[in-house]
Structure formats: C-alpha cells, structure tokens
Amino acid sequence: MQVPTEITIYLSAVLFLLGACVASFVTCMADRYVAPKRQKRNDWVAGTKPQSFKMGTRELLFGRSKCDTCGHTLGVLDLVPIFSYIFLGGRCRKCGAKIPARCLMAELTGGLAYAAIFLKFGYSFVTLEYLLLFPALLGLSLVDLDIMEIPDGLLIYMGVVFLVFLYPHGGYLARAKEALIASLAFGGGLLLISLLLDRILGRETLGGGDIKLIYILAHFTGVWCGLLTIFCSCIFGLLTVLTGGRRKKNKEFPFGPSIAAAGGLALLFGQELVDLYLSLIL
Ligand SMILES: [Zn+2]
Incomplete structure (x- = not known):
C-alpha cells in the first residue's frame, strides 16, 4: 500500500510531539522516583535521622508536577513539551528558578526517537x-x-x-x-x-x-x-x-x-x- 508523502510527514510530526510528551512525562516520573532516595542520602550525609517517605505508585504515576524551588503546581501552559521551555526561557513562571536543561534534552530526544522509529519501521x-x-x-x-x-x-x-x-x-x-x-x-x-x-x-x-x-x-x-x-x-x-x-x-x-x-x-x-x-x- 502506497501512503502519500504528506501523510507520512504529518504522522512523523504527530509522533515527534507524542514522543516529546512521553519524554516529558517520563522525566517527571523519574524525578518523583528519585526524590525520596536523594532526600534519604542527603539526610544520611548531613547526619540527621533519615525521614523515610515513600512514593506510592499512584503518586508516581498521577501526581501533579511542581516547581522544585517554589512548589508552584505546573499548569497546562507550563507542561507543553519543548515550547514551554523555550517561551519561558528555561525558567519557572512563578519564581524564575532555572528548569534543568535535561528536561528539554529529554523531550527533544523523545520527539526525535519517536519520529525516527516511525520513519524507519513504518506501519x-x-x-x-x-x-x-x-x-x-x-x-x-x-x-x-x-x-x-x-x-x-x-x-x-x-x-x-x-x-x-x-x-x-x-x-x-x-x-x-x-x-x-x-x-x-x-x-x-x-x-x-x-x-x-x-x-x-x-x-x-x-x-x-x-x-x-x-x-x-x-x-x-x-x-x-x-x-x-x-x-x-x-x-x-x-x-x-x-x-x-x-x-x-x-x-x-x-x-x-x-x-x-x-x-x-x-x-x-x-x-x-x-x-x-x-x-x-x-
Ligand atoms: Zn518556581
């Protein structure tokens, strides 16, 4: 079956966006997974009694994303992959704290990977x-x-x-x-x-x-x-x-x-x- 080139280009673009969204979600999940463990290590290094807080699967999957610095809950506009990073200049809308560049890198990687997979292996x-x-x-x-x-x-x-x-x-x-x-x-x-x-x-x-x-x-x-x-x-x-x-x-x-x-x-x-x-x- 011959698929018109325009449709292939359109679907590649859609997959690029999907890949960026997936990567953005994965980055948030990774941060949430890491947070309690990092806290534990910091407590251990500081010599204070480690406060154990566990991240439940529910929280891990469905928790709302927050700014690491001011705790501002991110809205829809803050969560558009790649674009929100560029428009906000890589900073939090509320407090201006720097958003780690790895978010942008992960989103770009996700977009490129998804588009490349589709272009290579098709339907x-x-x-x-x-x-x-x-x-x-x-x-x-x-x-x-x-x-x-x-x-x-x-x-x-x-x-x-x-x-x-x-x-x-x-x-x-x-x-x-x-x-x-x-x-x-x-x-x-x-x-x-x-x-x-x-x-x-x-x-x-x-x-x-x-x-x-x-x-x-x-x-x-x-x-x-x-x-x-x-x-x-x-x-x-x-x-x-x-x-x-x-x-x-x-x-x-x-x-x-x-x-x-x-x-x-x-x-x-x-x-x-x-x-x-x-x-x-x-
Ligand atoms: Zn903030």
Whole structure:
C-alpha cells in the first residue's frame, strides 16, 4: 500500500510531539522516583535521622508536577513539551528558578526517537514495540544518571513488552531462540567478566543493574545488533568518563545511559551498521 508523502510527514510530526510528551512525562516520573532516595542520602550525609517517605505508585504515576524551588503546581501552559521551555526561557513562571536543561534534552530526544522509529519501521508492530520500549530506556537512563540505580520495575516492563510482541512479529520461535542465545551470551558473558574483574581489582566494576539491562536488551537486539550494542556502549561509556561523568569519590559512573543509547542506536540503525561493517571486512 502506497501512503502519500504528506501523510507520512504529518504522522512523523504527530509522533515527534507524542514522543516529546512521553519524554516529558517520563522525566517527571523519574524525578518523583528519585526524590525520596536523594532526600534519604542527603539526610544520611548531613547526619540527621533519615525521614523515610515513600512514593506510592499512584503518586508516581498521577501526581501533579511542581516547581522544585517554589512548589508552584505546573499548569497546562507550563507542561507543553519543548515550547514551554523555550517561551519561558528555561525558567519557572512563578519564581524564575532555572528548569534543568535535561528536561528539554529529554523531550527533544523523545520527539526525535519517536519520529525516527516511525520513519524507519513504518506501519508495523516493530514500530509499536519500539515506541513502548523507548520510555523504559529513557527512564532508566535518567534515574541512573541521578542516583546510580537502574529500577528493576523498568527492566520487568521491558521484558513484558518483548513477550507481548513476540507473537505479532511472526516467526516467533526463531525470534525467541535468538533472544535466548543473545541474552545468555551477552548477559552471562558480562556477568563472568565483571566477576573476574571484581576479583582482580578488589571492588565492584559493573553494576548488577547494568548486566540485567544488557541481558534484557539483548532480547530485542539479537546477536549481531547485540554485539554492536556492547561495542557502542563501551564507546559511550568512555565518553561519559572523559567528559566528567565519573563521580570522583568512588570512581563510579552511571553506565546505564550509555547502554540504553547504544541499544536504541543498534535497534534503529543496527542492520545498516552491521552490513556496512561486514562489507568492509569481507
Ligand atoms: Zn518556581
């Protein structure tokens, strides 16, 4: 079926906006998830008795967004992704406090990712699958950047997305088999390497969350794109360290965002990159 170009352009624009909205929502959720944990850490550092406050699922999903500085509840006009950031000059409407630039970055990433997924995979189940996968990758990246933790809930969500779309893909037995091989090879391989490194260096090298993430992500990427994911995430990780992403105190740095970005890149352009590579060496 030939779809007119105007409709493709229109739908890409709609998906860009949808992606920006989804990213904006995910950023809020990540902030709400992180807030109690950060508070706990600050209390601990300050030596005061940690006040435990838990964020319920309901609050996490449906709470109203507020300005971090003045507590002003954000209205509809403050919540239009990208545009409200630009029109308000990256500041709170009420108190003028700076809104973190990462909100804008996340929204732009979401918009571009959604438009790219649609343009690449068109009207297919793969498009739907990746549109659902993206929020998890973004969410875990934001949380990992903030508190060096990859929430298990998001990894489980990714697993559910994979299972739900296993059937619509067709040839599901072959896909399940490749997923199993890739996840055991990469997840298991990294687990062995990290255990070995831990032994040699006498400290934790790769976080458990990172290994679980690679294990789950390998279900989606399969073998070849999985290799590409590992390769790219090492490069991105190196860039993170070089650009100052490493925490000075304990020499740790959040690896989740690198893995998520590499996985996203491999899922979108993996086949082209692998073909290019194979044509160069064969
Ligand atoms: Zn404010």
